[in-house]
Amino acid sequence: MHNFEFNWPVKSIVGNGEVKKAGIEAKKLGRRALLVTGRFSVRSSGLLEKVSASLKSAGIDFVLFDGVEPNPRVTTIDKAGALAKKENCDMVIGLGGGSPMDAAKAAALAAVSPSGVSVWDYIFCSKNFRKIDVVPLPVLLIPTLPATGSEGNPTSVITNWDLHQKVHLMDNALFPKTAIIDPELTMSLSREQLAYAGVDIICHLLEPYLTTTGDSYVKDRMAEGVISTVIDLLPKAMQNPSDVESRMNLSWSGTLACSPFRFMAWNGKGFLHWIEHCLSAWTDVPHSEGLSMLLPAWMEYMSRYKFFKYRLDMLGERVFNGSAEEGIERWMKEIGAKTRLDKSAGDKIPEMCGTLITVYAGGKDFVELPSGERMVKGEFEEIYKNALQ
Numbered sequence: 001m002h003n004f005e006f007n008w009p010v011k012s013i014v015g016n017g018e019v020k021k022a023g024i025e026a027k028k029l030g031r032r033a034l035l036v037t038g039r040f041s042v043r044s045s046g047l048l049e050k051v052s053a054s055l056k057s058a059g060i061d062f063v064l065f066d067g068v069e070p071n072p073r074v075t076t077i078d079k080a081g082a083l084a085k086k087e088n089c090d091m092v093i094g095l096g097g098g099s100p101m102d103a104a105k106a107a108a109l110a111a112v113s114p115s116g117v118s119v120w121d122y123i124f125c126s127k128n129f130r131k132i133d134v135v136p137l138p139v140l141l142i143p144t145l146p147a148t149g150s151e152g153n154p155t156s157v158i159t160n161w162d163l164h165q166k167v168h169l170m171d172n173a174l175f176p177k178t179a180i181i182d183p184e185l186t187m188s189l190s191r192e193q194l195a196y197a198g199v200d201i202i203c204h205l206l207e208p209y210l211t212t213t214g215d216s217y218v219k220d221r222m223a224e225g226v227i228s229t230v231i232d233l234l235p236k237a238m239q240n241p242s243d244v245e246s247r248m249n250l251s252w253s254g255t256l257a258c259s260p261f262r263f264m265a266w267n268g269k270g271f272l273h274w275i276e277h278c279l280s281a282w283t284d285v286p287h288s289e290g291l292s293m294l295l296p297a298w299m300e301y302m303s304r305y306k307f308f309k310y311r312l313d314m315l316g317e318r319v320f321n322g323s324a325e326e327g328i329e330r331w332m333k334e335i336g337a338k339t340r341l342d343k344s345a346g347d348k349i350p351e352m353c354g355t356l357i358t359v360y361a362g363g364k365d366f367v368e369l370p371s372g373e374r375m376v377k378g379e380f381e382e383i384y385k386n387a388l389q
């Protein structure tokens with residue numbers, strides 16, 4: 001196992017009905033909140049009303065920002081930060097799926113940034129790059145989607161549509177203070193949303209698992225346990241929407257899968273999320289659907305690398321009682337998730353690969369695998385092209 005640091009300073013409140021604590025928990029962080037959500041679902045499900053009532057009863061004043069789109073734009077986040085600043089908010093609450101979660105964390109930073117500084121300036125590939133030298137507002141997150149794990153990590157994935165770049169902003173300063181993970185909030189998800197949520201969770205685990213060199217026993221066994229949980233329980237939750245026990249396990253699996261546990265003893269780079277981010281940056285496909293369309297082709301291509309094949313075979317033996325590639329693809333088909341890239345994305349492959357190299361290669365024309373081998377632009381093109389078939 002490789003050396004590592006582990007820091008997970010998030011108070012996680014997990015369980016059915018816990019959303020009622022929104023007001024009490026918010027009161028521990030501030031008095032006036034910017035409430036960040038998407039445009040529709042939290043309103044139509046009645047959740048916005050419920051959380052508003054909880055905040056009001058705890059004496060928390062709030063300003064609503066409900067303009068977060070899928071693949072949240074930097075322009076949207078800057079606007080949310082400016083609103084928090086103008087309204088003298090002293091905390092931020094994120095409510096909804098992965099996009100409002102990510103937007104809330106970044107808006108908490110934008111709210112305290114010097115004027116004229118965009119949140120994009122804190123992203124590693126920005127031409128105006130600057131380190132975070134301010135303390136973001138405290139954040140409370142209430143996720144409705146068991147997928148992104150944003151509620152448990154210090155990452156915000158932000159899209160700059162002008163540059164066609166979708167990139168992660170990651171800094172320990174961005175950890176939320178508190179997360180309320182209430183599985184009952186996932187009840188309003190469609191079957192399709194739930195299926196893709198499961199694929200996202202699996203990808204958060206597969207990526208580090210398959211791209212680690214050598215073995216790290218405790219991390220491997222934890223990842224295998226959570227992968228098995230999702231493989232087993234997601235179809236059950238889809239078949240029986242009121243199966244709260246399955247949903248509770250899925251929600252917590254989603255948080256764990258993208259928490260600092262993901263990085264424990266991971267010495268590699270996986271590229272699956274990178275190639276998805278570049279896909280979304282050019283086509284605006286939702287993140288988890290993009291992952292789903294790329295996952296089989298990514299595993300198939302990467303298995304030509306020995307270290308990857310070794311890990312893939314180990315996963316197959318321990319979790320799928322056979323081939324991991326076949327087991328995962330079979331499961332994806334069972335839950336109705338796409339396993340091939342939409343043909344319309346084919347036209348943008350050169351642009352997507354160009355963005356990948358610009359953003360992630362740090363000025364070189366290749367990216368290095370944990371084994372020391374190099375992957376060049378043409379190899380990423382091949383993964384996208386293979387995904388089309």
Ligand SMILES: [Fe+2]
Pocket residue numbers: 148200203204273287
């Ligand atoms: Fe993801």
